[in-house]
Amino acid sequence: MASHPSYPDHIRQLLQSKTVLSLTQLRHALANRPRSSLFRDLQKVDLFTSYSHAGQYHALKSTVIFNRDGLWFYDQAAFSKYGTLKNTLVAVVSSSSAGMTHKELKTLLRIQVQNALTHLIKTDMLRRKSSPGQSYVYLSHEASRAQA
Numbered sequence: 001m002a003s004h005p006s007y008p009d010h011i012r013q014l015l016q017s018k019t020v021l022s023l024t025q026l027r028h029a030l031a032n033r034p035r036s037s038l039f040r041d042l043q044k045v046d047l048f049t050s051y052s053h054a055g056q057y058h059a060l061k062s063t064v065i066f067n068r069d070g071l072w073f074y075d076q077a078a079f080s081k082y083g084t085l086k087n088t089l090v091a092v093v094s095s096s097s098a099g100m101t102h103k104e105l106k107t108l109l110r111i112q113v114q115n116a117l118t119h120l121i122k123t124d125m126l127r128r129k130s131s132p133g134q135s136y137v138y139l140s141h142e143a144s145r146a147q148a
Contacts, residue, residue: 007033008044015047015060020074022056051085052078052111069108078110085109085116090125090141099129099137 005013007030014029015021026042027033033041048064050057057077066072069092070081080088088109093100105113117138120126128136 007037007041011041011045012060015045015058015063019063020050020057020059020077022053023058024056026058048072048079048081049083050077051080051083051088051109052076055084071109073110085111085113086120086125089113089116089120089138093126093138094140094142099139101131101135101137103135105138 010030011026014026018025021029023035023038027035027038030038042058045058046061047058048061049055050059053076057074057079059072059074059077059079064072064079066079066081070088072079080091082088082091089105092105092108100108102114102117105117117126117128121128121138125141127139127141129139131137
């Protein structure tokens, strides 16, 4: 009697062959496995979830090669070594020597960032300062780092 691979093993095999898959593609490949079961299965696989597309894309950690900013792009899907968009914004802004503008962040991350930036300002995870030309520069929440 042949044994079938477990769902997490099957997910690993699929991602090894396709590099990046969406939740919809995974569900289809796994015979429409229920979402709740699929999420439990995904937790057992060592993977990254995209910060773009509301976290719908997944890739094995072993296949991802981040650039110097800690980002990796595959077609339209964007991944970060920091995980979520908000964590990525905090890390990128905090490591910047002069802060970053909305336009610079949007260009770097290749997605809309305004709502996440607004939330990070409201929760004191980032600061912002007005700059000439009516734009804001986003800065680290750490006062000494932001001042520098």
